[in-house]
Amino acid sequence: MIVTVTPNPSIDRAVMIDVLRRGEVHRSTANRVDPGGKGVNVSRALAAQGAESVAVVPIGGPEGHLLEELLDTDGVTRRSVPVLGAVRMNISILEPDGTTTKLNEPGPTLDENEVAALLDATLDLAAGAEWIVGCGSLPPGVPADFYASLVVAARDSGARVAIDSSGPSMAAAIGARPHLIKPNAEELAELVGADLTTLQDVRDAAMTLVDAGIGIVAVSLGQDGALLVSREDTVHAHATASTPVSTVGAGDCMLAGLLHSLTTGLSASAALAVAVRWGTAAVALPGSGVPTPEDLRDIDVTVDTSPSLTYRLGH
Numbered sequence: 001m002i003v004t005v006t007p008n009p010s011i012d013r014a015v016m017i018d019v020l021r022r023g024e025v026h027r028s029t030a031n032r033v034d035p036g037g038k039g040v041n042v043s044r045a046l047a048a049q050g051a052e053s054v055a056v057v058p059i060g061g062p063e064g065h066l067l068e069e070l071l072d073t074d075g076v077t078r079r080s081v082p083v084l085g086a087v088r089m090n091i092s093i094l095e096p097d098g099t100t101t102k103l104n105e106p107g108p109t110l111d112e113n114e115v116a117a118l119l120d121a122t123l124d125l126a127a128g129a130e131w132i133v134g135c136g137s138l139p140p141g142v143p144a145d146f147y148a149s150l151v152v153a154a155r156d157s158g159a160r161v162a163i164d165s166s167g168p169s170m171a172a173a174i175g176a177r178p179h180l181i182k183p184n185a186e187e188l189a190e191l192v193g194a195d196l197t198t199l200q201d202v203r204d205a206a207m208t209l210v211d212a213g214i215g216i217v218a219v220s221l222g223q224d225g226a227l228l229v230s231r232e233d234t235v236h237a238h239a240t241a242s243t244p245v246s247t248v249g250a251g252d253c254m255l256a257g258l259l260h261s262l263t264t265g266l267s268a269s270a271a272l273a274v275a276v277r278w279g280t281a282a283v284a285l286p287g288s289g290v291p292t293p294e295d296l297r298d299i300d301v302t303v304d305t306s307p308s309l310t311y312r313l314g315h
């Protein structure tokens with residue numbers, strides 16, 4: 001079982017328009033609402049593939065009720081932690097070529113007791129979990145060491161911990177040495193303070209983090225797929241998204257595929273192939289849609305266990 005914790009979940013509203021023009025009134029051509037937040041998406045992606053998962057989420061306000069309803073509709077098992085503030089609403093503006101503009105709210109302020117309750121609810125589930133996954137931004141009131149505390153507190157539970165966040169909370173989590181992290185290229189560049197233009201740069205940056213005690217660094221690279229780096233492996237995998245519609249949540253689906261595969265005992269390279277298949281499939285879905293088994297069928301993934309490291313990103 002995979003337990004996710006999303007300290008700052010959201011209602012994701014996706015609005016499709018022909019072209020985004022600053023300062024003008026736009027009439028949407030289509031729209032949809034999804035339950036959102038990075039850990040929530042990991043749990044949704046697992047549920048859509050019939051894999052066992054529990055999503056731990058702070059729930060408050062009318063938006064909180066809606067989030068619970070949407071999670072139930074998606075068949076996501078959840079552990080709700082009641083909070084006073086309302087769950088945020090995030091907006092994605094999608095243009096026909098797949099260009100995605102996101103407006104993310106900061107989220108409600110959580111008080112000390114609510115933060116403690118969120119951590120307790122997650123650790124409560126740790127005993128039966130293979131992975132605990134902490135994902136996304138932290139709302140106001142949640143200290144930057146939230147994920148670091150999770151890594152430390154989960155250490156004796158037998159569950160491995162994966163973290164996907166950014167900025168100070170990700171940096172602090174890395175200090176606590178989680179088993180796996182999933183930065184994208186920008187987040188990795190920020191973590192190591194270097195420009196990343198080739199696969200070699202990505203590999204070197206990821207290896208710095210492996211040297212610092214992280215077991216697996218899985219870097220999502222958008223159209224360039226993903227690079228997995230561990231003490232034993234450097235694996236690159238990529239696939240072509242024939243009709244990119246929305247990249248929102250693709251990284252979360254990729255992480256879900258990776259963790260699910262590692263749980264079922266696949267090798268690093270086989271697990272990365274699954275991860276890229278799930279991520280690429282998500283790009284072809286509107287809004288924060290997560291792929292079903294059928295959506296994965298026609299995606300050919302190329303996996304390279306000795307990748308050409310001179311490959312330039314974005315080409």
Ligand SMILES: Nc1ncnc2c1ncn2[C@@H]1O[C@H](COP(=O)(O)OP(=O)(O)OP(=O)(O)O)[C@@H](O)[C@H]1O
Pocket residue numbers: 183184185219220221222223224225226238239240241244247248249250251252253254275276277279280283
């Ligand atoms: N344009 C694309 N073409 C093909 N595959 C893509 C494309 N964009 C994303 N992917 C796939 O989805 C995975 C995750 O995408 P990306 O690197 O954008 O994650 P991310 O920045 O963490 O996204 P998010 O935070 O929105 O979930 C990639 O590793 C890749 O496999």
Ligand SMILES: O=P(O)(O)OC[C@@]1(O)O[C@H](CO)[C@@H](O)[C@@H]1O
Pocket residue numbers: 008010012035036037038041090102104135136137138248249250251252288
């Ligand atoms: O504001 P954060 O927590 O960094 O990101 C939140 C978010 O953009 O991430 C998901 C996609 O990965 C969306 O469902 C959600 O709206």
